Amino acid sequence: MNSLHKLEYKSPIGVIEIIGTGGAISSIMFSERDVVWDCVQDESPTILKDCLQQLDQYFKGERHEFTLPYNFEGTDFQKKVWYALTKVPCAETVSYKDIADSIGNEKAVRAVGTANGKNKLSIVIPCHRIIGSNGKLTGYAGGLWRKEWLLQHELTYYKDMS
Template identity: 50%
Template structure:
């Protein structure tokens, strides 16, 4: 699908979304039947980009280790328009020493935007790593902060 940030590829099956990634160009659409969950994902992402959606309510099933799954689940608890840090995420998962592992898991998140790893910033408030690029991360954070009622800027 096309978006204000460029092309986005959505992959899913009949049950859940498996992947949402930024790509260089939109490829050929699957000529077969597009699963309902993929159509819903595309619609909800469009609503997000035009400022009509702050939460996604589609099933996701990213593939990863148990630890990655915990990190990605934790990301989904960060509210729209709010940021947190890798350190806070590691503490929430029970071990500050896992801060690098948390960062690595965030970097391997296969479902951009919906599992909002863009909401994780450095402890000093700096923008740090984002698979889609820091320009996209900055745009997403600015977009979320510009929505009405978004006065709170960080979690905890």
């Protein structure tokens, strides 16, 4: 069994904890701390270092897609939702209903919201791009202020992508 490793990245919107093995990333979550405790070490797995670098590029406006191996750990339904989230283009938003429709379960809007809230791969699996049917920002495990910041960041850097 691969042991878990952790690195932290100080983003413009707080410390992000990156957890994974030498083979895949399993969690990218916001911390409510301002100080990085787990810095890059020589023995840090390359995959975690790559994740940190790709997050840094994203926050600098240099990357809008992530090329990391990651593990979805959840139910089949949650995995369908999370996979659907990866199809939402950068700098765009869709509703929970749109995601429910895209997975062929148009009545599962609330369940989609619940699955969205259990996403452990923030930013890389872009749950911040999902909004209410009324166009308003709703729920985000990292805080609505971060969701708003991420969406504005993407509009600033990526809105004119082809």
